Amino acid sequence: MKVTPYVNVPRRAKELGLVVPTGVAVLPRGFENAASADDLVRESSALTIGKILRNQGVEVGHVQPEGRRLPLAMELSEDWIIPVIFLAPGCFVGSASIVKAVLRTLSEWAKSKRVKASFAVEVSRDGEHVRADYEGPASGLEKLADKLGDLGSGRE
Amino acid sequence: MEENKVREFQAVVQEALKLAFPTRASELQDEMVGRLDDLIDSLSVEKEALLHRSNETGANQVLMLERLAIAIQLKLKMWLSLKREDPEQAWRALVEAQDSIKEAMSIGRQEGVDMVGFDRELEVLEGVEGTVFPPQIFVSMGATVQGYLCSICGKDYEDCEHVSGRAYLGEVCKQRPVGPIELNHVAIVGSPADKRCRVVRWPVGDVMRDVMTWKPVEGQASMTIAVPD
Numbered sequence: 001m002k003v004t005p006y007v008n009v010p011r012r013a014k015e016l017g018l019v020v021p022t023g024v025a026v027l028p029r030g031f032e033n034a035a036s037a038d039d040l041v042r043e044s045s046a047l048t049i050g051k052i053l054r055n056q057g058v059e060v061g062h063v064q065p066e067g068r069r070l071p072l073a074m075e076l077s078e079d080w081i082i083p084v085i086f087l088a089p090g091c092f093v094g095s096a097s098i099v100k101a102v103l104r105t106l107s108e109w110a111k112s113k114r115v116k117a118s119f120a121v122e123v124s125r126d127g128e129h130v131r132a133d134y135e136g137p138a139s140g141l142e143k144l145a146d147k148l149g150d151l152g153s154g155r156e
Numbered sequence: 157m158e159e160n161k162v163r164e165f166q167a168v169v170q171e172a173l174k175l176a177f178p179t180r181a182s183e184l185q186d187e188m189v190g191r192l193d194d195l196i197d198s199l200s201v202e203k204e205a206l207l208h209r210s211n212e213t214g215a216n217q218v219l220m221l222e223r224l225a226i227a228i229q230l231k232l233k234m235w236l237s238l239k240r241e242d243p244e245q246a247w248r249a250l251v252e253a254q255d256s257i258k259e260a261m262s263i264g265r266q267e268g269v270d271m272v273g274f275d276r277e278l279e280v281l282e283g284v285e286g287t288v289f290p291p292q293i294f295v296s297m298g299a300t301v302q303g304y305l306c307s308i309c310g311k312d313y314e315d316c317e318h319v320s321g322r323a324y325l326g327e328v329c330k331q332r333p334v335g336p337i338e339l340n341h342v343a344i345v346g347s348p349a350d351k352r353c354r355v356v357r358w359p360v361g362d363v364m365r366d367v368m369t370w371k372p373v374e375g376q377a378s379m380t381i382a383v384p385d
Contacts, residue, residue: 041300047331051319069314074299074333111265114347 043083092152110138215326
């Protein structure tokens with residue numbers, strides 16, 4: 001898992017005129033660099049990810065303009081490209097069961113595919129965010145729980 | 157599904173697998189392709205009957221068997237096409253056979269069915285890909301769409317309860333793009349979603365060659381890109 005600095009997600013969402021995420025939310029492609037919301041698209045897997053997580057009791061938001069749906073990218077690759085998933089601080093409270101549920105569900109869904117997954121996490125009370133990138137077999141996703149937990153609860 | 161129908165399925169499939177080698181007589185393979193057509197038709201009828209009795213689990217299980225029968229039929233067609241010197245048709249049959257087995261496995265996992273043998277059959281097909289056919293250059297399309305419709309209910313995929321890749325009422329849910337598809341790039345990729353998307357002609361030095369046969373051909377470099385249906 002590779003960890004790099006990332007934009008403050010709620011602040012950036014406000015700048016772009018998007019719904020500010022709470023909980024688990026799917027970020028559109030280009031979220032960190034886009035000049036405006038018109039430049040944003042959602043990953044093709046975003047809709048399915050929302051559904052499979054919801055089926056496991058995890059509510060998922062799509063970060064997009066209020067009342068408007070962003071277009072969807074269509075990438076025809078065998079690899080499963082998971083959009084950047086924002087995990088709000090509340091996800092890491094207690095045993096971080098929400099984070100574990102997200103990772104387990106994605107891992108089970110992707111089965112034997114290779115996945116590219118990224119998670120945006122707030123790591124300090126100052127609003128510092130990081131992005132954690134993973135690329136590898138779907139089975140490796142569940143093993144990220146502890147590392148993401150350390151990031152999200154500010155222990156890194 | 158009734159036990160006698162399961163036994164009939166197993167018997168035909170076992171016989172078909174015995175013929176699924178390049179050395180087997182073409183006329184026997186042709187005949188088996190016809191028998192598998194009949195089997196697939198009868199599975200389709202059985203599936204409709206189960207749906208009529210609101211037995212979704214049964215219908216999905218029959219769909220799994222249908223996909224498996226189709227995969228084996230395509231494997232026979234692949235060998236037949238190669239023997240008839242039609243490698244393009246053979247490649248398409250191979251890729252569709254692999255997709256059919258993967259779909260059967262996915263449905264099997266969903267329905268909690270023991271799939272002993274499915275993995276092995278997929279490995280065999282992947283082995284054929286790597287040893288019988290020359291290495292391929294795959295391409296993948298990147299595009300943008302406004303949305304998708306659900307192939308099960310016809311509604312906006314974003315709003316319905318169906319999940320792409322899962323079987324419902326004997327049919328696998330697929331996302332159908334809606335509106336214009338804005339192509340924004342074509343890339344060479346190692347693992348395409350659709351292995352039919354590949355370079356078919358390529359210049360080697362001063363000579364344009366067919367990637368499969370290696371014969372010199374007229375014209376410019378070209379590739380096949382499949383548009384999702």
